[in-house]
Amino acid sequence: MHFFSSQALPATPWKNGGGTTQEVVCWPQGAGLDSFEWRISIAHIAQSGPFSAFAGIDRVITLLSGDGVHLHSPDGAINHRLGRALQPFAFSGDVALDCDLLGGPSYDFNVMTRRGVVRAVVSIHYGGRVRLASPHGLLLARAGQWQLQGDTALQAGAHDGVYWAAHTGAAVEASAASDDAVLIAVALNKVAKGA
Secondary structure, eight states, rough: EEEEEEEEEEEOTTTTTHHHHHEEESSTTTTTTTOEEEEEEEEEOOOEEEEEEOOEEEEEEEEEOOOOOOOETTTTTTTEEEEEEOOOEEEESSSEEEEEESSSEEEEEEEEEEEEEEEEEEEEEESSEEEOOOOOEEEEESSSEEEEEETTTEEGGGGGEESSSSSSSSSSEEEETEEEEEEEEEEEEETTTOO
C-alpha cells in the first residue's frame, strides 16, 4: 500500500504549454509512456489545445473540479462534453483529440491502461463501503473522510489516496467516516490471454 496526497505530487508541464500533469503512479515502476501497463495521473488543463494520441491505450477521464472540457476528434467519432464532476468517461487513446475549455481551467483524473493487458473500472462512491479485490488499484478521497482497513483514515481535506500494485492479499476496503464522504475507486485487473 502506498499513500499519497494529490496536493503534494510534483507537476510536470506539457510540451505544448497547455497544462501540467501530476503522475500518481505508473506500473511497472520505471516504465515509460511507451511501455507502462497502467498509469494514473491528475492533469491541470489551463488552455484549449490538442490531446496526444496513445496507440493501444484505453483511457478513462473524470472531471475533478473546474468548468470542464469538450473533447472531440477530427472524424467526429468522439464528441463529449466533460462538464459535470465525478462522471467517468472512457475512450480510446488511439485517436488524437482536440480539447476545448468550457470556461476556466479544470483538473481531471486520468486512468490509462494498455489494451489487452489491463482493464480498468473507475467508479464513484457517495458514502457506504467500498471493497476492491483487484491486484492493482487506487482509492482517492474527494470529500469527507474515509476509514481504510482499520485505523488508517483518508482525510479528503488533503485529497489523500492510496494505491497498490501486484497485491495478492485480502481485498482492500474503505468505509465512509462522515456523511459527506465521496471516493473515486479504480480497480485494475489483468486481461486473460485470448480475452
